[in-house]
Amino acid sequence: MLQVYLVRHGETQWNAQRRIQGQSDSALTEKGERQAEQVAERVKTLGITHVIASDLGRTRRTAEIIAQACGVDITLDARLRELDMGVLERRNLDTLNEEEEGWRRQLVNGTADGRIPEGESMSEMSERMHAALNACLDLPAGSRPLLVSHGMALGCLVSTILGLPAWAERRLRLRNCSISRVDHQQSPWLAPGWVVETAGDISHLDAPALDELQR
Numbered sequence: 001m002l003q004v005y006l007v008r009h010g011e012t013q014w015n016a017q018r019r020i021q022g023q024s025d026s027a028l029t030e031k032g033e034r035q036a037e038q039v040a041e042r043v044k045t046l047g048i049t050h051v052i053a054s055d056l057g058r059t060r061r062t063a064e065i066i067a068q069a070c071g072v073d074i075t076l077d078a079r080l081r082e083l084d085m086g087v088l089e090r091r092n093l094d095t096l097n098e099e100e101e102g103w104r105r106q107l108v109n110g111t112a113d114g115r116i117p118e119g120e121s122m123s124e125m126s127e128r129m130h131a132a133l134n135a136c137l138d139l140p141a142g143s144r145p146l147l148v149s150h151g152m153a154l155g156c157l158v159s160t161i162l163g164l165p166a167w168a169e170r171r172l173r174l175r176n177c178s179i180s181r182v183d184h185q186q187s188p189w190l191a192p193g194w195v196v197e198t199a200g201d202i203s204h205l206d207a208p209a210l211d212e213l214q215r
């Protein structure tokens with residue numbers, strides 16, 4: 001059974017400052033680098049064969065630390081990027097006006113057509129995230145890939161595997177450098193396809209991590 005590990009990148013400067021990144025980028029903080037080392041330490045004995053990362057800087061850096069510990073190369077996949085948050089990218093969450101806060105809330109409160117102007121909808125993101133996950137099924141037998149991606153992107157992936165719509169109200173907390181795992185099962189008794197084994201595990205981190213809304 002294919003097991004796929006899902007890791008959110010380490011804490012960044014903008015996560016700590018409550019600034020919206022989306023497909024914009026900021027560097028890992030010192031704490032984020034340490035979180036990446038701790039996640040690397042945790043997964044290095046799991047037999048990871050591929051590290052596949054979103055091509056944004058924060059995921060690449062986290063992936064580099066993990067890949068080095070696991071002794072494997074990194075493949076970049078732009079489908080694993082964070083939600084495109086359009087005109088709100090780079091803004092501080094605390095400075096949004098009422099209209100802007102309304103756009104943001106459409107995404108986190110569950111609205112089918114919600115999108116920030118010039119941004120992407122949750123269902124568009126869900127489609128590319130599932131395509132990236134399903135690409136793991138084409139890896140050689142015995143592979144154990146680890147994907148490095150983002151808070152909303154991974155939250156949406158795990159939620160949709162559980163059967164929630166892509167635009168469901170956000171109820172899943174995936175903190176920086178949390179580990180989730182999904183398996184592809186072919187059981188006659190249980191639903192065939194992807195199943196969630198673990199979500200949001202942070203037991204390898206030695207300090208409280210921010211959640212995906214930087215609160």
Ligand SMILES: O=C(O)[C@@H](CO)OP(=O)(O)O
Pocket residue numbers: 008009015019020021022023082149150151152212213
């Ligand atoms: O883009 C962002 O600001 C956050 C939103 O959850 O995502 P991440 O820090 O995981 O890239």
